[in-house]
Amino acid sequence: MIRSHDHQPDPKLDLVFERYVDVPRELVWQAWTQPDLLKQWFCPKPWQTIDCEIDLRPGGIFRTKMRGPEGEEFNNIGCYLEAIENEKLVWTNALLPGFRPAGDVASEGCGVGPFAAVITLKTTGKGTQYKVIAMHADEANRKHHYEMGFEEGWGKAFEQLVELMKNR
Amino acid sequence: MPKQSPNLDRVFYALADPTRRAVLARLSAGPAAVTQLAEPFDMALPSFSQHLKVLENCGLIRSRKEGRVRTVELAPKPLQAAENWMVEQRGMWERRLDQLDAFVLQMKKEQKR
Numbered sequence: 001m002i003r004s005h006d007h008q009p010d011p012k013l014d015l016v017f018e019r020y021v022d023v024p025r026e027l028v029w030q031a032w033t034q035p036d037l038l039k040q041w042f043c044p045k046p047w048q049t050i051d052c053e054i055d056l057r058p059g060g061i062f063r064t065k066m067r068g069p070e071g072e073e074f075n076n077i078g079c080y081l082e083a084i085e086n087e088k089l090v091w092t093n094a095l096l097p098g099f100r101p102a103g104d105v106a107s108e109g110c111g112v113g114p115f116a117a118v119i120t121l122k123t124t125g126k127g128t129q130y131k132v133i134a135m136h137a138d139e140a141n142r143k144h145h146y147e148m149g150f151e152e153g154w155g156k157a158f159e160q161l162v163e164l165m166k167n168r
Numbered sequence: 169m170p171k172q173s174p175n176l177d178r179v180f181y182a183l184a185d186p187t188r189r190a191v192l193a194r195l196s197a198g199p200a201a202v203t204q205l206a207e208p209f210d211m212a213l214p215s216f217s218q219h220l221k222v223l224e225n226c227g228l229i230r231s232r233k234e235g236r237v238r239t240v241e242l243a244p245k246p247l248q249a250a251e252n253w254m255v256e257q258r259g260m261w262e263r264r265l266d267q268l269d270a271f272v273l274q275m276k277k278e279q280k281r
Contacts, residue, residue, distance in 0.1 A: 015258050021269045023276040031272050041271040044263035134261060 004088060007118050009133050017132040025121040025128040029086045032119060038064075056083045061097040078102070081116070092116035094137065113137065178226035187211075188219050192242065195229060199241035202231075 009016045021028065031037045035052035042049045043066050050073070051065035063077045078093035094114035096102050102114070118133040182188055187209060194205060206216040220240060223229045231240045 015261060017261055017265055019265060019269065021272055023272045027272045027275050027279075028268070031268060031275065037271070037275075041267040042264065044260055044267065132261065132265065134257065136257070 004082065004084070007133055007135075009135070013136045015134040015136075017134075018129070019131075020124060020127055020129050022127040024126075025086050025123050025130075028121055028128050028130060029089075032089055033083075055097070056080060058082060059097060059099050062091045087121055089119040090116065179228065182222050182226045182228055185219065185222075187216075188223055191219065191223065191240075192228065195240060195242040199239050202238045202240060205240060 031041065033054060033056055035054050038054070039049040039052050042052070042064060046069040048067045049064050050067045051063070053061050053063040055061045058079075058081055060080050060083075061077065062080055063075065066074045066076065068074075076093055077096060078091050079095050079097045079099065080089070080091045081095075082088060082090040092115065094102050094116065114137045116135045118131075118135070120131045122129045183192075190208075191205060194200065194208075202217070202220065203213075205220075206213055209216055220229065220231070224231060227243055227245065229240050230243045231238055233239075
């Protein structure tokens, strides 16, 4: 069996969420992978998910259509990169179904820009410990990160600056 | 889900340099004259002024000239815009996962019935 990627979040670009919920992980998996279920929770209110398409295999489509409170609609199209039942789900909007690069289309969606989400589920006691890593490629961040050739201190420095600003 | 501000690119660019971050840190203590600001850095004044220009162009700092002295001060708004983007993203996911948790708990309840 091919070993799954070991994801190391980058504090400068990624958001990490770790949670425990008191339900078996099979249910959490279903909520993520069945369109009629996903539609019921996926969009933070008052936004709604009005349509959803899921083809659960690497390269398979993951599409959600969102509607905002003013009636504005966004279609988000991406594909799955990995799907291990009840364990791990990875998808991105940077690649279209069949792995075709999305280019600028990725940023059209709801303005979040290209990202990949990694969801891992673990049974803990009677419930599920799950972790979501949202990895961003914020152009502003990453491009300059490489161009400027600096490797460390970004996240910390930024946090410190924000702290300083808050305390003014 | 608001679009990110176009200014954000320039703010991130400006922050992506240790000299410029040091200048911002120094200015958080209060306004300073350019010559005074440049002192701790081992670079020629024109190079240092370039750094200030980058900060000023994206609105992170403001400067004003009084006689022969140019004073620089912090303008915190753009930095907040950069911070807000990540905070917004975090908030969106937090809300989404709150909804997921509530939803699967409801699923469990309904299965028991």
